[in-house]
Amino acid sequence: MSKIVTFGEIMLRLSPPEFLRFSQASHFDIEFGGGESNVAISLSKFGLSTEFITRLPNNDIGDCAKMELRKHGVGVDKIVYGGERLGIYFLETGAISRGSKVVYDRAHSSMATIQPGMIDWEKALDGVTWFHWTGITPAISQSAADVCLEALKVASAKGITISTDFNYRAKLWNYCDENLRKNIMTELSSYCNIILCNQEDAAVFFGIHPAKSATETNRENDILSVIEQLFKKFPNARKIATTLRTSISASHNTWSAILCDRENTYKTKTHQLNPIVDRVGGGDSFMAGLIYGLNTYTDDYQKAVDFAVAASCLKHSIKGDVNLVSVEEVTKLMEGDSSGKVAR
Template sequence: MSKVVTFGEIMLRLAPPGFLRFSQTNNFDVVYGGGESNVAVSLANYGVSVDFVTRLPNNDIGQCAMMEMRKRGVGVDKIVYGGDRLGIYFLETGAVSRGSKVVYDRAHSAIAEVESGMIDWDSVFEGVEWFHWTGITPAISQGAADVCLEAVKAASAKGITISTDLNYRAKLWNYGGDREAIMTELTSYCDIILGNEEDAEKHFGIHPEGLDVHKHGHDVKAEAFLSVCKQMMEKFPRAKKVITTLRGSISASHNTWAGVLYDGSKMYETRQYQITDIVDRVGGGDSFMGGLIYGLLKYPEDDQNALDFAVAASCLKHTIKGDANLATIAEVEKLMGGDASGRVAR
């Protein structure tokens, strides 16, 4: 199967145990994760050859982040070192009607201070057939945006398939960069675009025609997002597929989950899953992207099967503590087949 490269930030996640609030806890659980590193872990878990590229501080914490990737089977030899610190985010896990909270402490992280020329993309992309980035990376700093642009240009010149998860983050983009201009240029190089209605609206001013999703709560219909997919393809003619995840938030503990894929002529839709008693929803979109890349590589002529795999994989991620999805192919395919019993495997 093809070799994949992902590029972005990996952070130290600190979270109170269980459902404790920040003000209640005396200790934090430690996890390493980030959008592109989570995708890399999913792919490695499915047996795909994948390298994660980032910039880490050359200290013990940076080494711990690197070792977490290595432990999961992700290639780490293209990581560059420099800077003084790893970015941190604090997570307070919500429940029922209380939503989760995230507090970022990632200013002046090693990747935030990355600069053009620090990464040898010609070497990174040797033998590579797929490159993935997310909208989080250019939101970190102008330097990170510049290096991401270097990457997509180099990948495009080599004929590498490029994918993105648009991933709008309201608490980022605070360095003064022109978000729409930066994201438009970067996305123009992409063959595969994943994003929900908020991503499309915030980055490009695109929204579902005739629908206010904020007023429809958890009752989201796939047909309503066809207009978003079509508008995205009009704006980005290189794109071969536009994919939207459909999350309905009944409560912090109960979501509905489905997906839509549009290939320019046909819209594919998955079944809607009911995800109750959520263990950890962080990384849900990343697990979808990891499953989608794997599905498109394994089933290149079967978009429906690829989409079904992505949605089932991300459903299982909601049952796994931490940022990354550790579900197996067998578990994903079992859920795809309709078995959601959760019976003990003996």
């Protein structure tokens, strides 16, 4: 049976209700979220054995974050404690022609101040079959990047499948310059077997660009060119995926995906997301769906990526960071039932 570990920062998400702007808000809705914890919860909802590893403050807010993970069936026994605070992000949800906006407040958080040696990775990864991290974790501090590297070295030595979502965040990576950022991500990514990326990630982290300039008419060829270059750069990569989002407005997107191995390309159909309830966590829900798909449909990679994109479509209908759907719901959409009829 698969045992999956994800590593990163879980945060408190504060957002004005509905579509109010920050300046209009008299109170905030409270959620918990974060790229790697979102993946862990989704996988637990899909019935896989999942553990989330992080560092939390030893206070009531840290306990609330841990309770949220436990509520969704995610293992929390390997979480370590220390530091002064939980990271926070503020989300203003956009609509129509006004995009959403994120403000981070995660400096000096427990995860940002984590240090090498605080987690016993040999013990934490004992019996694990899959390890997942994202480019957000090394973006928050040099020490978080160092701990991520510790984990990857142990996971690689144990023969664990390693996946990543590059997840470039322009508002992070404040502690280093462009060259150091590229060096950090190149070293970390060299251990990875399954990669999720887009053109911006590849350009910012590795200076990789498509053979031709991106336009709507050759978008697919552009991303395939980027993927080909990533395969050459990272010999350990077995599969590389990308999601393709077209924003007609903040409330209406189209959504599809491509999965490549070193011999074949698998493309999904294009889904209409309209109206979008909450797009935050859309990429995380795709990554969780892909991990589930590759663990479940082991000989059918087309079905694996179809499951991933269907899972992510459903996430766009759910408020909050996390994709709270079942395998049955995803399978229903994957098989073509998008009617949204009442089940009774």
